[in-house]
Amino acid sequence: MKGPRTVMPVLDAVVRRTNFDEVACGYTLEDAQLEASRCLDCKNPRCIAACPVAINIPKFIGELIEGNLDQAYFTIYDDNVLPSICGRVCPQEKQCEGACIVGIKGEPVSIGALERFLGDYSLENDVLEKRTIIDNGIKVGIVGSGPAGLANAAEMRKKGYSVDIFEALHDFGGVLKYGIPDFRLPKDIVTTEVNRLKDMGVKFHKNVVIGKSITIDQLLNEEGYQSLFLGSGAGLPSPLGVPGENLSGIYYANEFLTRVNLMKSHKFPESATPVKIGQRVAVVGGGNVAMDAARTAKRLGAKEVFILYRRDMESLPARLEEIHHAIEEDIDFRLTLNPVEFIGENYRLKQVRCEIMELGERDKSGRRRPMPTGTYKTFEIDSCVISIGQKPNPILKESEADLEVDKWGRIVTDNHQTSIPGVFAGGDVVSGAATVILAMGAGKDASVEMDKYIKSKQSE
Amino acid sequence: MYKILEKKVLNIDVDLMVVEAPLVARNALPGHFIILRVDELGERIPLTIVDIDGQNVSIIYQKLGYSTSLLGELKVGDEILDFVGPLGKPAHIHDVKTVLGIAGGVGAAPLLPQLKEYAARGIKVDLVIGARNKDYIILLDKYEEICENIYIATDDGSLGTKGFVTTVLTELYKTKKYDQTIAIGPLVMMKFVVAMNKKYNVPTDVSLNPIMIDGTGMCGNCRVTIDGKTFFACIDGPDFPGEGVDFDELIARQDYYSEEEHICNLKLVKK
Ligand SMILES: Cc1cc2nc3c(=O)[nH]c(=O)nc-3n(C[C@H](O)[C@H](O)[C@H](O)COP(=O)(O)OP(=O)(O)OC[C@H]3O[C@@H](n4cnc5c(N)ncnc54)[C@H](O)[C@@H]3O)c2cc1C
Ligand SMILES: Cc1cc2nc3c(=O)[nH]c(=O)nc-3n(C[C@H](O)[C@H](O)[C@H](O)COP(=O)(O)OP(=O)(O)OC[C@H]3O[C@@H](n4cnc5c(N)ncnc54)[C@H](O)[C@@H]3O)c2cc1C
Ligand code: SF4
Ligand code: SF4
Ligand code: FES
Numbered sequence: 203m204k205g206p207r208t209v210m211p212v213l214d215a216v217v218r219r220t221n222f223d224e225v226a227c228g229y230t231l232e233d234a235q236l237e238a239s240r241c242l243d244c245k246n247p248r249c250i251a252a253c254p255v256a257i258n259i260p261k262f263i264g265e266l267i268e269g270n271l272d273q274a275y276f277t278i279y280d281d282n283v284l285p286s287i288c289g290r291v292c293p294q295e296k297q298c299e300g301a302c303i304v305g306i307k308g309e310p311v312s313i314g315a316l317e318r319f320l321g322d323y324s325l326e327n328d329v330l331e332k333r334t335i336i337d338n339g340i341k342v343g344i345v346g347s348g349p350a351g352l353a354n355a356a357e358m359r360k361k362g363y364s365v366d367i368f369e370a371l372h373d374f375g376g377v378l379k380y381g382i383p384d385f386r387l388p389k390d391i392v393t394t395e396v397n398r399l400k401d402m403g404v405k406f407h408k409n410v411v412i413g414k415s416i417t418i419d420q421l422l423n424e425e426g427y428q429s430l431f432l433g434s435g436a437g438l439p440s441p442l443g444v445p446g447e448n449l450s451g452i453y454y455a456n457e458f459l460t461r462v463n464l465m466k467s468h469k470f471p472e473s474a475t476p477v478k479i480g481q482r483v484a485v486v487g488g489g490n491v492a493m494d495a496a497r498t499a500k501r502l503g504a505k506e507v508f509i510l511y512r513r514d515m516e517s518l519p520a521r522l523e524e525i526h527h528a529i530e531e532d533i534d535f536r537l538t539l540n541p542v543e544f545i546g547e548n549y550r551l552k553q554v555r556c557e558i559m560e561l562g563e564r565d566k567s568g569r570r571r572p573m574p575t576g577t578y579k580t581f582e583i584d585s586c587v588i589s590i591g592q593k594p595n596p597i598l599k600e601s602e603a604d605l606e607v608d609k610w611g612r613i614v615t616d617n618h619q620t621s622i623p624g625v626f627a628g629g630d631v632v633s634g635a636a637t638v639i640l641a642m643g644a645g646k647d648a649s650v651e652m653d654k655y656i657k658s659k660q661s662e
Numbered sequence: 663m664y665k666i667l668e669k670k671v672l673n674i675d676v677d678l679m680v681v682e683a684p685l686v687a688r689n690a691l692p693g694h695f696i697i698l699r700v701d702e703l704g705e706r707i708p709l710t711i712v713d714i715d716g717q718n719v720s721i722i723y724q725k726l727g728y729s730t731s732l733l734g735e736l737k738v739g740d741e742i743l744d745f746v747g748p749l750g751k752p753a754h755i756h757d758v759k760t761v762l763g764i765a766g767g768v769g770a771a772p773l774l775p776q777l778k779e780y781a782a783r784g785i786k787v788d789l790v791i792g793a794r795n796k797d798y799i800i801l802l803d804k805y806e807e808i809c810e811n812i813y814i815a816t817d818d819g820s821l822g823t824k825g826f827v828t829t830v831l832t833e834l835y836k837t838k839k840y841d842q843t844i845a846i847g848p849l850v851m852m853k854f855v856v857a858m859n860k861k862y863n864v865p866t867d868v869s870l871n872p873i874m875i876d877g878t879g880m881c882g883n884c885r886v887t888i889d890g891k892t893f894f895a896c897i898d899g900p901d902f903p904g905e906g907v908d909f910d911e912l913i914a915r916q917d918y919y920s921e922e923e924h925i926c927n928l929k930l931v932k933k
Contacts, residue, residue: 372746409685414689414748414749415686415746437880441892449911449914453882453883456881456882465705466703471926474926478919596879
C-alpha cells in the first residue's frame with residue numbers, strides 16, 4: 203500500500219473568510235514529484251478511462267518524476283487546453299481520482315493537483331508548444347466563450363480555420379469568469395488561458411448576442427461562416443417555484459455571483475455595482491454553485507451563513523474539497539429541509555419557511571429520496587441565494603425556429619450536429635448544467651465533426 | 663469600443679447621444695434596448711434604443727445617478743467601453759385604429775420609437791406627456807411630426823395642465839376613446855395609469871425598467887410578477903400588458919439598492 207497523499211497547503215480558515223485569495227495554494231516541485239511517485243504506472247490505467255478527455259495520466263506523471271516538466275505539460279495539453287483550470291475545478295473524486303487503483307486501499311494519487319501544478323508551471327514560465335498553424339482561410343464561428351467554446355476554438359484553430367468567438371458579456375470565459383469565485387479559480391488564470399488562444403490567432407468578439415445582434419442565419423448565409431459551434435451554456439436560473447420568491451433580498455446564485463465575480467461588487471464603491479447580503483444568509487441547494495454562494499456570502503461579511511438542503515450530507519453533489527472548505531469556513535449545513543415559502547415585510551425578505559424532510563428509499567441516483575413530513579421550521583434571514591440548477595436561455599431558439607430543443611430548452615444533437623446543417627453544439631447548452639471538463643470534451647469532439655462536415659461539403 | 667458621434671443636451675438632466683454600433687443597429691426594432699458600461703469598473707446599465715440610422719444608434723438618458731452621470735461626462739469623439747444589443751423583445755404593435763401614448767419624464771424617449779412605428783403604419787396617434795415643469799418636457803418637436811393631438815401636464819403648471827398625466831386623462835376620456843394606450847415613465851406613474859385605464863376599459867402596454875445586469879436571462883435580477891407568474895424583463899419584455907403587473911413588488915425591487923446608489927453619488931460629488 204502506498205503512503206498518504208502529499209497535502210496541498212491551504213490558507214488559514216479564519217484569515218481566508220475575510221478575503222477572496224485562492225484557498226488552495228498549490229504544490230511546490232518537490233511536493234509534486236513526491237505525490238507523482240505514488241503512481242503505480244498501471245499497465246491498464248483506470249484513471250485515463252475515467253477522465254472525460256482521456257488525458258494520458260501515467261505518461262505525464264512519469265515525465266514529471268523525470269523532471270521533464272515541459273513535456274509533461276505538452277502531454278496534458280494534447281487532450282486538455284485548460285489544465286490550470288481543470289486541475290482546480292474538476293470533480294476529480296468522481297472522475298480520474300475516483301478510478302485510481304491506489305485509491306482502493308488508500309488515498310488515490312492527487313491527479314488534479316499534479317495537473318494544476320503543470321498548468322501553472324506553463325503559465326508562469328510561458329511554456330508553449332511550438333506549433334505552426336497553416337491557415338486555410340475558412341471561417342467558423344463559435345457562440346459563447348465558456349469552456350465548451352474555448353476548447354472548440356483551440357481545436358478548430360489548430361486545424362487551420364479562421365475562428366471567431368462571439369460572447370454576449372463584456373468578458374470571456376463563461377461561468378469560469380462570472381460564476382466560479384476567485385478563491386477557487388483566480389480570474390487572471392482564465393484571462394491568461396484566453397490570451398493564449400488569442401496568440402494562436404483565435405479572434406474574440408465581446409458584446410455580441412447571437413440571435414439578437416446577429417443571427418445564426420445571418421452568420422451562415424450573409425457572413426460566409428461555413429460552420430458554427432453553439433456553446434452558449436445553461437445560464438437561465440431555475441426557480442424554486444414557491445410563494446414569495448420575488449421578494450427583495452432573494453437572489454438567484456447567478457445574480458449574486460455575477461455581481462461579485464464579473465462586476466467586482468466586493469470592491470464597491472470603487473467598482474460601481476453594489477451587492478447586499480446582510481447578516482443572516484440562507485443558501486438553497488447542495489452543489490458547487492451553492493458552496494460558492496455560501497462561501498462568497500461569508501467573505502462579504504455575513505455572520506451566519508447556512509445551507510438548506512433537502513437530503514443528507516452524503517448526498518451533497520458538490521466537489522468534496524469545496525464541502526470541506528465550506529465546513530472549515532463555518533458554513534452551517536441544515537439538512538433534510540425543503541424551503542416552501544418566503545415571508546417578507548414591505549416586499550423585503552424576512553423569513554424562510556421549510557418543510558422538514560425524511561429520507562426514504564434510494565432513488566435512481568443512489569441517494570435516499572427526501573419525503574415530506576408535514577412539519578415545518580422557520581428561519582429569520584436577511585437574504586437568500588437560490589442555487590438549484592440552470593437551463594439554457596431561450597435566445598438562440600427564439601431567433602431560429604428550425605433549431606430543435608427539448609422541453610428543458612436544451613439543444614438536441616446527434617453526434618454534436620444540431621437540426622440545422624453545419625451548426626454543431628456542445629457543453630451545458632446540450633447536457634444541461636454539468637461540468638467544465640465535460641463541456642470541454644464536447645467542444646473538442648464537435649470540432650472533429652465540424653472539420654468532417656466542412657471537408658465533405660467542399661468535396662461536393 | 664463604441665464611438666460617440668453626436669451629443670445633444672435636451673434639458674439639464676437629459677442628453678441624446680448617437681453612438682456607432684453596427685451590430686446593435688443591424689437587427690434593432692422599436693422596443694429593443696442596449697446595455698452599456700462606461701468604463702472598466704462601471705455598472706452595466708440598460709437604455710432604450712430611440713433611433714437607428716445606418717450603423718448608428720441613438721440613446722437618450724437622464725442623469726439620475728452615478729452611471730448615467732458618468733456617461734454624461736463623455737464628449738463627442740470619446741468611446742464607450744461596452745455597448746451590447748439589441749436586447750429584449752420588440753414592442754407588440756397591435757392592429758388597432760387609435761393609439762394614445764402616455765409619457766412621464768424621460769419615458770418620452772423609449773415611447774418615441776413605438777409611437778413612430780404606429781404612425782408609420784397609418785394609425786392615428788395622440789400623446790399625453792407629463793413632467794415636473796416645462797423644462798423637463800422633451801422631444802415635443804419629434805412628437806409633433808407624428809401625433810394628431812398632444813396634451814401636456816406639468817406638476818407646477820408651467821406648461822399645459824397643472825397636475826399629472828392622470829389629471830389630463832380624466833378630462834380626455836370624457837370625450838375620447840382609444841383602442842390601445844402605451845404608458846412609459848416612472849413605475850408609480852405606470853401603476854396609476856394602468857389602474858385608471860382599467861376603469862375605462864382601455865388596454866395599457868407598459869415598458870418595465872427593473873434593475874438589470876446581463877440582459878440575456880442569466881441573472882434573474884430583472885424578474886417581475888405578472889398575474890402571479892414570474893417573467894424576466896430582459897428576455898420576456900421589457901414591454902408587457904400592464905394590467906397584471908405587480909407594481910408594488912417591482913417598486914420595492916427597484917429601490918433595493920437605494921442606499922448604495924446614494925454612496926455612489928457621494929463619489930460623484932467628491933470628483
Ligand atoms: C457557480 C458555479 C460553480 C461551478 N463549479 C464547477 C466546478 O467546480 N467544477 C466543474 O467542473 N464545473 C463547475 N460548474 C459547472 C461548469 O462551470 C459548467 O458546466 C461549464 O462552465 C459549462 O461550460 P459551457 O461552455 O457549456 O457554458 P458556459 O460556461 O455557461 O459559457 C457559455 C457562454 O455563452 C455565452 N452566451 C450565452 N448565450 C449567448 C448568445 N446568444 N450569444 C453569445 N454568447 C452567449 C454566455 O454569456 C457564457 O459566457 C460550476 C457552475 C457554476 C455556475
Ligand atoms: C429596459 C430598460 C430601458 C431603459 N431605458 C431608459 C432610457 O431610455 N432612458 C433613461 O434615462 N433610462 C432608461 N432606463 C433606466 C436606466 O437604466 C436607469 O436610470 C439607470 O440604470 C440608472 O443608473 P444610475 O447609476 O445613473 O442611477 P442609480 O442612482 O444607480 O439608480 C437610479 C435608479 O435607476 C435604477 N437602476 C439602477 N441600476 C440599474 C440597472 N443596472 N438597471 C436598471 N435600473 C437600474 C434604480 O433602481 C434607481 O431607481 C431603462 C431601464 C430599463 C430596464
Ligand atoms: S481533466 Fe479532470 S478528470 Fe481529466 S485528469 Fe484532469 S482533473 Fe482528472
Ligand atoms: S490509476 Fe492511479 S496509479 Fe494507476 S496510472 Fe492512474 S494515477 Fe497512476
Ligand atoms: S437582466 Fe439578468 S436576467 Fe434579465
